[in-house]
Amino acid sequence: MSLSAHLTAQLDAEHDASRRVIERVTDSMLTWKPHEKSWNSLELATHIANLVSWGAMILTTDELDFASEAAQNWKPPTVEDVGGALEVLDQNVAQVKGILGPMSDSDLETTWTMRAADQIYSADSRHFAFSRWVLSHQSHHRGELVVYLRLNDVPVPGIFGPTADEQEM
Numbered sequence: 001m002s003l004s005a006h007l008t009a010q011l012d013a014e015h016d017a018s019r020r021v022i023e024r025v026t027d028s029m030l031t032w033k034p035h036e037k038s039w040n041s042l043e044l045a046t047h048i049a050n051l052v053s054w055g056a057m058i059l060t061t062d063e064l065d066f067a068s069e070a071a072q073n074w075k076p077p078t079v080e081d082v083g084g085a086l087e088v089l090d091q092n093v094a095q096v097k098g099i100l101g102p103m104s105d106s107d108l109e110t111t112w113t114m115r116a117a118d119q120i121y122s123a124d125s126r127h128f129a130f131s132r133w134v135l136s137h138q139s140h141h142r143g144e145l146v147v148y149l150r151l152n153d154v155p156v157p158g159i160f161g162p163t164a165d166e167q168e169m
Contacts, residue, residue: 011100026154048085050077067116110125
């Protein structure tokens with residue numbers, strides 16, 4: 001299996017899991033957050049949806065330099081509701097799959113760097129950067145949102161199998 005096909009299969013699985021979790025966020029939870037330093041539920045759902053767009057950046061650029069003017073001026077998308085977060089997620093997945101699909105293994109072996117001016121945070125193959133900064137990063141924040149659901153007594157959907165909530169249903 002090519003690296004592109006492997007990453008696409010992983011992206012599809014993460015897309016499905018993220019969609020199931022984001023869909024469970026209720027209107028009453030949109031502004032709820034567990035701590036003053038935390039994002040509210042809608043901000044976190046939107047961040048999860050937007051993380052996929054990092055894939056387009058990783059696949060089409062050589063680096064992300066947080067010290068650059070472009071990075072300094074970048075603003076994440078904002079949405080009004082869960083439907084908006086799901087729209088961002090679906091659009092980002094479609095865009096990234098369109099870029100990823102025709103890429104060769106050699107394309108995905110080239111180096112992608114994350115830095116702030118001279119300080120390098122990581123310099124890895126594109127496929128590793130994609131796995132780390134898109135797939136694993138999305139999974140991490142989705143786990144946070146699952147905790148938000150649990151703390152608000154919202155049934156948690158299965159990601160790697162049924163949850164206690166689904167077994168009771």
